[in-house]
Amino acid sequence: MISKTMQDAINEQINKELFSSYLYLSMAAHFENKNLAGFANWLRVQAREEREHAMKFYDHLLERGGRVLLKAIDAPATGWKSNLEAFKEVQAHEGKVTASINSLYELSLKEKDYPAQVLLQWFITEQVEEEKNAAGIVSQLEMIEAHGTAALMLDHQLGKRSGE
Numbered sequence: 583m584i585s586k587t588m589q590d591a592i593n594e595q596i597n598k599e600l601f602s603s604y605l606y607l608s609m610a611a612h613f614e615n616k617n618l619a620g621f622a623n624w625l626r627v628q629a630r631e632e633r634e635h636a637m638k639f640y641d642h643l644l645e646r647g648g649r650v651l652l653k654a655i656d657a658p659a660t661g662w663k664s665n666l667e668a669f670k671e672v673q674a675h676e677g678k679v680t681a682s683i684n685s686l687y688e689l690s691l692k693e694k695d696y697p698a699q700v701l702l703q704w705f706i707t708e709q710v711e712e713e714k715n716a717a718g719i720v721s722q723l724e725m726i727e728a729h730g731t732a733a734l735m736l737d738h739q740l741g742k743r744s745g746e
């Protein structure tokens with residue numbers, strides 16, 4: 583059975599993952615209103631992934647005889663001055679989530695909670711991907727601000743090259 587300390591910490595993380603989902607849903611609506619359907623789509627998919635992250639922790643607690651105690655989810659922001667500002671927020675937010683996952687992992691080491699360590703290793707790998715994706719979009723948006731879209735179009739073109 584999972585310890586009360588780990589249970590409480592995982593319940594906190596469930597709340598953070600659900601807040602992430604809320605934040606990205608709010609951003610998706612913002613971009614939909616601006617007729618940027620591709621940005622909105624990316625964020626909708628991201629919001630769904632965050633809910634799946636919450637459910638991984640939720641199921642982990644239940645499988646180990648723990649209690650799921652859902653807390654209130656804070657309201658996310660509703661508007662962003664620019665596309666770049668919105669995706670910088672995604673990047674900063676993912677950095678915070680990484681720090682939180684790392685703290686949970688440290689706690690699982692202290693508690694000698696081996697099953698939680700296995701679960702958290704998945705999340706540690708996932709956060710590398712999450713941060714990389716957000717940083718990639720931020721850097722493309724910065725490139726658009728600095729050089730317009732030409733460099734991106736060329737990059738898209740060069741990306742089509744296959745091995746042979």
Ligand code: FEO
Pocket residue numbers: 599602631632635676679712
């Ligand atoms: Fe669940 Fe984007 O971290």
